[in-house]
Amino acid sequence: MRFMEEQRSKGAVDEQFQAFIEPERKNQRFQTLAQKLTEICWELCVETLGRSLDSRTHDCLVNCLNCFIDINNFMAYRVRNMVLVNPKKMDVEQTI
Numbered sequence: 001m002r003f004m005e006e007q008r009s010k011g012a013v014d015e016q017f018q019a020f021i022e023p024e025r026k027n028q029r030f031q032t033l034a035q036k037l038t039e040i041c042w043e044l045c046v047e048t049l050g051r052s053l054d055s056r057t058h059d060c061l062v063n064c065l066n067c068f069i070d071i072n073n074f075m076a077y078r079v080r081n082m083v084l085v086n087p088k089k090m091d092v093e094q095t096i
Contacts, residue, residue, distance in 0.1 A: 023082055027075065034071045038064065 045060035053061070 023079075027079070030075060034068070034075075037071075038068050041067065 041064035042061075045057055045064060047057070
């Protein structure tokens, strides 16, 4: 992030490009957090792997999956709203 700020202060980063990069950076941070939470959920649910899952492990993994789906739906909703509010920020073709 410091690199981008330094380059922007020098006038090296186009404002349209910066407007495109910022939501992508936030999206990447959110995706990383979602992956970490999924990993933690898996580790809490699965003590040992065997031929089949016991009901507690099954229910726990179903809950993890539902949370993962909710997170992805939330992200899709946010991206859709960002495009609707300001489509030029998300338009790569015009930015390049």
